[in-house]
Amino acid sequence: MPWTQVSYQYDGSFAGFLTCVFESYVNHEEPVEFRLPDDPCCSLYPLRAVASDRDHARRVYRSLSAKFGGAGQKLVARGFLTCLPDRELWLWRLIQKGYRQGAAVTRDLTDPVVDKVNKAVYHLEHEAHLYTGFVRFSDLEGVLVGEIEPKNRVLPLLRPHFCGRYSQERFVLHDRTHQEALVHQPGRWAILPAQDFQMGPAGETELAYRRLWRSFYDTIAIEGRYNPKCRMTHMPKRYWGTMTEFQNDDGNARQGLPSETKTRPRP
Amino acid sequence: MELLDKLNILADAAKYDAACTSSGLDRAGRPGAIGSTTMAGCCHSFSADGRCVSLLKVLMTNFCVYDCQYCVNRRSNDVPRAAFSPRELCELTMGFYRRNYIEGLFLSSAVIQNPDHTTELMIQTLRLLREEYRFGGYIHAKAIPGADPLLTRRLGLLADRLSVNIELPSSPSLALLAPDKKKEAILAPMKQIRDGIAVSQEELKVYRHAPRFAPAGQSTQMIVGATPESDRQILTMTQNLYDKFHLKRVFYSAYMPVSSSPLLPAPQDFQPPLLREHRLYQADWLLRYYHFRAEEILDESQPDLDPRLDPKCCWALRHLEFFPVEVNRADYEALLRVPGLGVRSAHRILTARRVGPLTFEGLKRLGVVLKRAQYFLTCSGRMMEGLRVREDGLLRHLVSLESPALAAPMPEQLSLFDHAV
Numbered sequence: 001m002p003w004t005q006v007s008y009q010y011d012g013s014f015a016g017f018l019t020c021v022f023e024s025y026v027n028h029e030e031p032v033e034f035r036l037p038d039d040p041c042c043s044l045y046p047l048r049a050v051a052s053d054r055d056h057a058r059r060v061y062r063s064l065s066a067k068f069g070g071a072g073q074k075l076v077a078r079g080f081l082t083c084l085p086d087r088e089l090w091l092w093r094l095i096q097k098g099y100r101q102g103a104a105v106t107r108d109l110t111d112p113v114v115d116k117v118n119k120a121v122y123h124l125e126h127e128a129h130l131y132t133g134f135v136r137f138s139d140l141e142g143v144l145v146g147e148i149e150p151k152n153r154v155l156p157l158l159r160p161h162f163c164g165r166y167s168q169e170r171f172v173l174h175d176r177t178h179q180e181a182l183v184h185q186p187g188r189w190a191i192l193p194a195q196d197f198q199m200g201p202a203g204e205t206e207l208a209y210r211r212l213w214r215s216f217y218d219t220i221a222i223e224g225r226y227n228p229k230c231r232m233t234h235m236p237k238r239y240w241g242t243m244t245e246f247q248n249d250d251g252n253a254r255q256g257l258p259s260e261t262k263t264r265p266r267p
Numbered sequence: 268m269e270l271l272d273k274l275n276i277l278a279d280a281a282k283y284d285a286a287c288t289s290s291g292l293d294r295a296g297r298p299g300a301i302g303s304t305t306m307a308g309c310c311h312s313f314s315a316d317g318r319c320v321s322l323l324k325v326l327m328t329n330f331c332v333y334d335c336q337y338c339v340n341r342r343s344n345d346v347p348r349a350a351f352s353p354r355e356l357c358e359l360t361m362g363f364y365r366r367n368y369i370e371g372l373f374l375s376s377a378v379i380q381n382p383d384h385t386t387e388l389m390i391q392t393l394r395l396l397r398e399e400y401r402f403g404g405y406i407h408a409k410a411i412p413g414a415d416p417l418l419t420r421r422l423g424l425l426a427d428r429l430s431v432n433i434e435l436p437s438s439p440s441l442a443l444l445a446p447d448k449k450k451e452a453i454l455a456p457m458k459q460i461r462d463g464i465a466v467s468q469e470e471l472k473v474y475r476h477a478p479r480f481a482p483a484g485q486s487t488q489m490i491v492g493a494t495p496e497s498d499r500q501i502l503t504m505t506q507n508l509y510d511k512f513h514l515k516r517v518f519y520s521a522y523m524p525v526s527s528s529p530l531l532p533a534p535q536d537f538q539p540p541l542l543r544e545h546r547l548y549q550a551d552w553l554l555r556y557y558h559f560r561a562e563e564i565l566d567e568s569q570p571d572l573d574p575r576l577d578p579k580c581c582w583a584l585r586h587l588e589f590f591p592v593e594v595n596r597a598d599y600e601a602l603l604r605v606p607g608l609g610v611r612s613a614h615r616i617l618t619a620r621r622v623g624p625l626t627f628e629g630l631k632r633l634g635v636v637l638k639r640a641q642y643f644l645t646c647s648g649r650m651m652e653g654l655r656v657r658e659d660g661l662l663r664h665l666v667s668l669e670s671p672a673l674a675a676p677m678p679e680q681l682s683l684f685d686h687a688v
Contacts, residue, residue: 104621104622107618107619107621107622108619108622108623109615109618109619109632109633110619110622110623110625110626110628110629110632110633112632115632129307129309132305132309133309133310133311133312133321133367133370134311134312135367136366136367136368137365137366137367138366139365139366144365144366146367161303161305163296164295164296164303165296165301165302165303166296166301166365167296167297167298167299167300167301168298168299168300168301169301169365209362209363209366211271212270212271212274212359212362212363213363213366213368215271215274215275216274216275216278216323217312217314217320218315219274219275219278219279219282220278220282220314220318220320220324221282221314221315221316221318222282222283222316222318222523223316224523224524224539225316225317225318225521225523225539225541226315226316227315227316227317228315228317229317230313230316230317231313231314231315231316231317233317234310234313234317234319235310235312235313243312244366244368245312
């Protein structure tokens with residue numbers, strides 16, 4: 001007997017999504033879309049609101065590693081952090097396929113569903129890797145504060161890197177796109193929702209270091225090898241908005257490319 | 268002198284060093300210390316010339332007793348001179364590192380007074396950084412040829428990677444352009460570092476806390492285009508360095524006209540051989556990751572790399588008897604030889620074909636560059652459908668695929684063809 005097609009409404013959390021998977025198997029329902037409570041409601045399919053249930057979610061999460069291995073479990077967990085359109089639907093298809101095929105699903109790289117999720121996760125991991133380098137902190141009265149504008153939710157992936165590296169520092173890393181912040185003090189960390197985040201004004205030392213860095217950045221380029229296209233390939237312009245070397249002291253974008261504004265002091 | 272001016276002078280003097288990698292070592296952050304390193308390294312920015320900025324690349328000082336013709340810091344050159352004090356440099360490094368501007372420090376130096384004194388200054392800085400500031404980030408230090416081996420050893424215990432610049436690809440060129448440097452003097456510290464690393468690795472197997480000597484290995488760099496060596500000589504030398512000295516990387520630096528010495532190419536309308544440098548790096552990758560040997564890539568009848576095509580394509584065109592490769596059967600080494608297939612896609616093929624036979628459609632999903640690979644592959648015994656290129660047209664076809672990428676961004680590179688062909 002074919003499964004009934006329904007539209008699931010859940011709270012947007014990973015546990016909520018796993019509960020939906022649980023419900024779909026218990027009630028023999030096939031989700032055709034996932035929606036959040038505040039999405040405008042207009043759908044031809046019957047709507048089912050699913051409340052997060054930690055126990056059910058945990059059961060599904062454990063089954064993932066049991067049925068298709070640690071790699072498959074990680075793929076689903078990371079897939080949920082991506083910016084893939086309809087990611088819940090793709091993940092549901094992946095889980096369904098995994099339950100049927102077992103661990104082979106993570107090796108079936110040419111399958112459209114696996115490929116879609118794999119590419120999205122690659123995008124997430126690549127973006128997180130770039131951000132480990134492109135994040136810029138400002139020292140505001142002893143607390144390091146940084147801001148990023150990622151497409152994917154990279155904070156959980158950046159967390160071990162920065163908490164390990166700056167284990168003795170207090171820092172805040174704000175994600176503008178998803179309105180959340182990673183907060184760290186020695187020995188403790190948390191990822192919290194943060195609306196209306198505003199960076200405080202920079203002090204004299206901070207401004208001096210920014211000036212030093214900009215000057216170093218401009219000096220290190222060799223004029224005879226000027227190659228703006230290569231730079232943009234490695235560091236697309238969407239990252240420039242939060243990077244110190246592309247901003248003036250007042251926080252606005254610098255006029256012209258650094259190589260054009262190049263000055264070399266001759267004392 | 269202001270710190271800003273010093274930084275400008277000493278970064279400007281260091282920028283011609285090509286190496287700026289922070290790779291080769293995984294070290295987690297430790298409680299009580301600041302900093303960590305990752306195996307793959309991390310780029311923190313890209314400068315206007317498209318090169319990665321990952322380390323604070325500066326000289327300790329640019330006062331130099333040598334007079335190497337190709338070098339911007341040579342004694343006879345009239346440039347502003349400056350020197351960092353160890354404390355200044357440590358403060359600067361920590362200030363940048365805390366703000367996540369950099370992955371660590373790249374410390375080189377011109378030779379002030381003599382090699383021993385220079386190395387001592389560098390050791391002083393690194394010791395301060397490691398012991399007082401508890402810095403656990405990446406440090407790349409230049410070993411100074413001619414320094415006492417004991418000093419080089421101490422430098423290697425503080426730094427993660429050591430490098431000695433081989434400067435020019437042959438000893439006659441070295442004698443001509445850098446009369447103060449001898450081939451033996453350059454190779455001696457390289458040998459010492461190689462042996463030091465080997466001993467340290469053996470000791471670490473027995474004692475977990477044995478001192479780590481240059482744990483991220485050693486590298487070197489040479490200048491390309493200032494002297495008349497062929498690509499074949501350069502590649503053979505590179506291969507020897509990888510085989511005999513176990514280097515992690517060899518860097519090539521296209522010669523930039525920084526001097527008007529009569530021994531060097533005239534600085535007027537000299538174009539740095541950027542395309543040649545690019546092809547050399549491609550060949551270097553073939554040596555390190557694709558199981559190629561230098562003799563396969565270039566031989567006596569063909570001493571230089573073809574600027575129009577990448578070295579792997581060139582090899583494939585000369586060895587058509589090796590192809591087509593059957594995707595569903597071929598082993599890893601054979602897959603790596605196919606143009607358009609890289610390390611990543613070869614691994615993906617190995618994984619994916621365990622589930623079922625691969626098709627051209629599937630290969631596209633795996634990220635194989637079919638526009639090049641299609642001529643050299645079969646899937647289950649069949650070539651790509653609708654593919655009609657004869658052997659003699661293949662070269663023209665592949666060249667025309669590559670040419671837009673070469674012509675568009677850097678029009679000056681096209682003029683290199685006229686010189687090379």
